[in-house]
Amino acid sequence: MHDDSSTLFSDIAVSHLLDSIPHGIAVIDRDLRIVVINQFLEALTGLVLADVRGVYVDFVLRSNIAGRGRTFREVLDSGETVVLDGDIVSRDRRKIPMQFTLSPLRNRREESVGLVIALDDLSTVTASAGIGHDADETDSIIGQSPKMREVFDLIPLMAHTEASVLITGETGTGKDKVAEAIHKRSSRATKPFIKINCGALPEPLLESELFGYVKGAFTGAVKDKPGMFRLAQGGTLFLTEVGDMPLPLQVKLLSVLDDREFFPLGGEKKVKVDVRIIAATHRPLKQRVAAGEFREDLYYRLNVLHLHLPPLRERETDSRFLLNHFLRTFAERTGSSVKTFSDEALKQLMGYPFPGNIRELRNIVEYCVNICQSRQVDVEHLPKYLISRLATVSMPPEALEATAAPSVVEQTLPRSQETVKDWLAIEKELIITTLTQTRGNRSKAADILGWGRTTLWRKLKIHGLVAAQEHGTIKGSA
Amino acid sequence: MKILMTVQDSSIAPRFDQATEVIIIEHEGEKQLGEPRTIILPHKSADEISDLIIKEGIQCVICGGIEDNFYRFLTWKKISVIDGVIGSHHQALQMALAGTLQPGLVLSSARKEE
Numbered sequence: 001m002h003d004d005s006s007t008l009f010s011d012i013a014v015s016h017l018l019d020s021i022p023h024g025i026a027v028i029d030r031d032l033r034i035v036v037i038n039q040f041l042e043a044l045t046g047l048v049l050a051d052v053r054g055v056y057v058d059f060v061l062r063s064n065i066a067g068r069g070r071t072f073r074e075v076l077d078s079g080e081t082v083v084l085d086g087d088i089v090s091r092d093r094r095k096i097p098m099q100f101t102l103s104p105l106r107n108r109r110e111e112s113v114g115l116v117i118a119l120d121d122l123s124t125v126t127a128s129a130g131i132g133h134d135a136d137e138t139d140s141i142i143g144q145s146p147k148m149r150e151v152f153d154l155i156p157l158m159a160h161t162e163a164s165v166l167i168t169g170e171t172g173t174g175k176d177k178v179a180e181a182i183h184k185r186s187s188r189a190t191k192p193f194i195k196i197n198c199g200a201l202p203e204p205l206l207e208s209e210l211f212g213y214v215k216g217a218f219t220g221a222v223k224d225k226p227g228m229f230r231l232a233q234g235g236t237l238f239l240t241e242v243g244d245m246p247l248p249l250q251v252k253l254l255s256v257l258d259d260r261e262f263f264p265l266g267g268e269k270k271v272k273v274d275v276r277i278i279a280a281t282h283r284p285l286k287q288r289v290a291a292g293e294f295r296e297d298l299y300y301r302l303n304v305l306h307l308h309l310p311p312l313r314e315r316e317t318d319s320r321f322l323l324n325h326f327l328r329t330f331a332e333r334t335g336s337s338v339k340t341f342s343d344e345a346l347k348q349l350m351g352y353p354f355p356g357n358i359r360e361l362r363n364i365v366e367y368c369v370n371i372c373q374s375r376q377v378d379v380e381h382l383p384k385y386l387i388s389r390l391a392t393v394s395m396p397p398e399a400l401e402a403t404a405a406p407s408v409v410e411q412t413l414p415r416s417q418e419t420v421k422d423w424l425a426i427e428k429e430l431i432i433t434t435l436t437q438t439r440g441n442r443s444k445a446a447d448i449l450g451w452g453r454t455t456l457w458r459k460l461k462i463h464g465l466v467a468a469q470e471h472g473t474i475k476g477s478a
Numbered sequence: 479m480k481i482l483m484t485v486q487d488s489s490i491a492p493r494f495d496q497a498t499e500v501i502i503i504e505h506e507g508e509k510q511l512g513e514p515r516t517i518i519l520p521h522k523s524a525d526e527i528s529d530l531i532i533k534e535g536i537q538c539v540i541c542g543g544i545e546d547n548f549y550r551f552l553t554w555k556k557i558s559v560i561d562g563v564i565g566s567h568h569q570a571l572q573m574a575l576a577g578t579l580q581p582g583l584v585l586s587s588a589r590k591e592e
Contacts, residue, residue, distance in 0.1 A: 033589075046562065046582060054589040059564045062492045062543035089493055089543030091562070091582070332547055335554075339525055339547075375525070 015049070024098075024119035027105065028057045030076060032069050035114065044119070046091025057117070062089045065100055072115055075102045079112060088119070097122040141177050142325055145315040151178070151307065158305050159185030164257065166242075166302045167280040169309030172357030175280040176240060178309060183236040188276060191235030194228050199244030207249055208265055211256075217266025227264060229256065229273045236276045242302065243283035243294060254298045277302065312357045313437050322358060323349060326365035327377070336369050342378045351448050352386060353433040428463040431456070435465075480504050481574060482531055483540040485567045489588075494544035494561070495524035501567060502534060508575045524548050531557060540570050540579065564588045 015036055018025045024041035028034055034052050037060065042048055047060055058066040065071055065086035075082050081103040087095050099120040107113050122144075141152070158165050159182045167175045176195065183193040196209060212227025228237055239245070245253070256262045257277060261270045279302045288294035312319055323341065331338045341349065345368075354360050364383055372381040379387065430449070438444035446456040460466045481504075483490060484497035491497035498519045504511040519526060528548055531539060538558045552559050563570050565585025573579035 047564075047584065051584040052564070052588075055564060055584065056489075056588075059489065059492045059542065059588065064493065064496055066492075068486070089495075089545060093544060093546035093549050093561070095545050328547065332550070337551065 021118075023121070026057060026061065026117040026119075027114060028072070028117065029114040030112065032057050032072050032115075034060055041119065044088065044090050044096070044121075061117070061119075063087065063098070063100065072102065072117075075104060075115055076112060079104050085122070141174055141181060142322060143315060143318045144321055145310075145318045147310040147315055148318060151309060154307055155181050156185055158182050158307065160187075161305065162276055163304040164277045164279065164302050165305045165307060166285070167278065167307045167309065168285070169280075169282065170311045170357055171282045172359030173309040173311060174358055175282075175309060176238070178307065179236075179238045179240075179278045179280060182278060183238070183276075186236070186276070188235045192232050193236050193238065194232040195238040195240060196228050197240050198249075199241030203246040203249060206246070207252070210249070211252070211262055211264050212267075212271075213265035214267045217264075221266065224264075229262065229275055230271060232273075232275045234274055236278055239277065239279040241281055241283075242279040243281035243285055243288055245294075247293070247295065250295045250298045254295065254301055257298075257301050312354045312361060313433050316437070319350060319354065319361065320346070322361055323365060326362050327369065330366050330369040334369060336372070337375050338369050338372050338377055339375045340377070341368075342376050345377050345379050345382060347450065348379055348382060348386070351434070351450060353430060353437075424463070427459065428465070431459060431463060431465060479506065479538070480534060480536045481538045481540060481571065482534065482536040483567045483570060484527065484542065488566050488568070490540060490542050490563045490565060490567050490570050492542040492564075494527065494541045494548060496522050497527065497541070498522055500527065500530065502536070503571060505575055508577075510571075510575065528552065531555075538574065540567075540574055 014027075015038065018027075018036060018038035019040075021038060022040060024044050025038040026034060026041055027036045033054050033056055034049075037045075037047075037049050037052065045052075045060060045062070052060045056069070057072065058069060063086050065084050071082075071084070081101065084100045084102070085097070086100055087097050090096050099122055101118040101120070103116045103118070104112055105114045105116050141148075143149075143151075155178065165179075165182060167178055169175050179195075180193060183189060196206075198206060201209060208225065208227065210228050212225045212230055213221050215221055215224050239253075252262065256273070260274065261272045263270055285294055285299055285303075289296045289299050312322075323346070327338060327341065330336070349364070356363075364386065367383050368377045368381045372378075431445070434445045434448050435442070438448065442456055442460075443453060446453045449456065451459070457466075480502060483501045483503075484494055485491055485499050485501055486497065491499070498521065500517050500519065502515045502517065517530070519530075524545065528551060531552065532555060536557060538560065539552060540560045540563055542561065542563060544559065544561045549559055549561060560574065560579050560581050562582035563579065563585070564583070566587035569585045569587045570579055573583075573585070
């Protein structure tokens with residue numbers, strides 16, 4: 001057995017072995033020159049091995065980690081494997097985030113002879129849903145936060161089963177995108193993906209849309225209509241806002257899910273269907289079950305696999321990542337010269353809780369790109385409602401009262417008692433959101449909100465967000 | 479006509495956005511006019527190099543990897559961009575003047591350069 005495997009390995013051409021690895025691989029010698037690169041890296045760089053053998057590695061990789069070879073030499077000297085995050089510029093002029101694993105390469109005598117560099121495409125993590133290369137890049141699912149990575153990990157698993165999936169999450173978190181991603185990764189990918197909004201249509205219309213009807217079923221039914229179930233034959237039916245589906249239709253849906261057949265409206269012949277169901281809702285379905293507004297049996301039938309999409313405020317670093325992503329995308333699409341956000345604009349945006357999640361963030365960036373005529377998005381280019389809201393929560397009421405000069409803040413803030421109440425509610429909500437975002441770290445929260453730590457303490461007390469015990473300590477220390 | 483090359487030591491810099499040195503050459507046809515001018519940039523910035531290119535009235539840029547948005551910006555400004563070039567800037571310039579430099583070319587000098 002040992003001899004067999006030795007023979008096997010001695011017979012294998014290294015380049016063939018490397019070509020079988022689905023990551024970019026470069027082997028370099030001690031002079032940091034290319035010995036071999038695999039096909040994956042050839043595709044990424046647009047360079048072929050025959051042309052680059054013997055070429056200094058950084059000219060081939062076009063990475064931002066090399067530091068004129070210093071990084072590679074350090075690994076050669078230390079003999080320790082190093083993992084670094086960086087990026088490369090690909091043949092098609094894309095900057096691709098990469099994880100570089102630099103491992104020392106030793107010969108049989110354990111002498112260092114070079115390095116193996118493995119490139120792991122992080123953009124495939126961000127879009128591992130398999131739709132990262134859509135013509136419309138904004139349709140991709142993007143994120144780097146741990147919570148989104150969990151989602152990305154689950155998508156392929158869910159794609160490889162036939163069970164129903166229930167996707168939950170606040171509005172604008174990308175439920176539709178995830179549903180489509182699951183479909184595209186599944187064995188049904190070549191078959192239709194049909195989406196229907198259960199909350200947008202009145203019950204009779206929704207029923208005929210879902211199940212179809214036969215000619216003469218009702219007035220106006222002048223010809224047969226197949227319905228979404230039949231249109232999705234062999235593929236996936238995506239029921240969005242399923243929490244808003246009328247109760248009588250829920251019964252019929254449950255019956256179809258169980259029997260995989262149904263009668264179209266007015267029809268006498270049962271129609272057999274092979275359709276996978278993915279459902280989504282922003283409503284708390286369990287509570288609706290408890291309130292008798294959603295059938296428990298249907299809930300369990302849909303909730304075989306459950307995927308919850310986190311709101312943007314829980315996605316830590318993703319806001320900034322997404323802001324830059326959409327800025328680049330919209331700037332490219334519109335031919336705008338906008339390149340970055342100013343520090344102040346970025347600070348304002350990062351302090352905003354984005355209740356509409358990614359949809360809202362994307363719309364804000366699109367607005368900025370259209371309004372901004374310079375290379376940098378500044379505060380003045382942000383939507384007015386955003387500025388007024390941020391100004392409202394970052395200015396104490398007494399300061400607002402004292403502000404004499406007419407301003408955006410003043411114009412959007414009538415000084416009635418009701419508004420002060422609203423303002424307090426907004427401020428409280430913003431504090432809670434920010435503290436959630438910082439996992440309770442008050443210093444970080446104060447930074448994000450643009451307040452001093454003491455101001456945050458004072459506001460926490462005003463809003464009753466300080467535990468009684470803590471309250472005493474503060475009083476005592478004051 | 480003016481050519482700008484983003485360089486790293488004696489080579490074309492691997493990446494446009496990582497370059498901290500540029501060489502500007504004026505020429506008339508294949509004939510180089512005067513001495514090349516080297517500009518050391520205070521830091522790495524593709525934006526600043528782009529601004530410099532516009533300010534200097536450059537007609538041709540020779541560089542390594544460049545991001546698409548900068549490539550499109552420059553070509554939109556009617557600047558010819560020969561990108562993805564690997565090798566010495568001297569050889570790249572000679573080939574550019576002779577009209578034989580192509581995007582993505584690995585020059586013979588690449589195996590000798592570091």
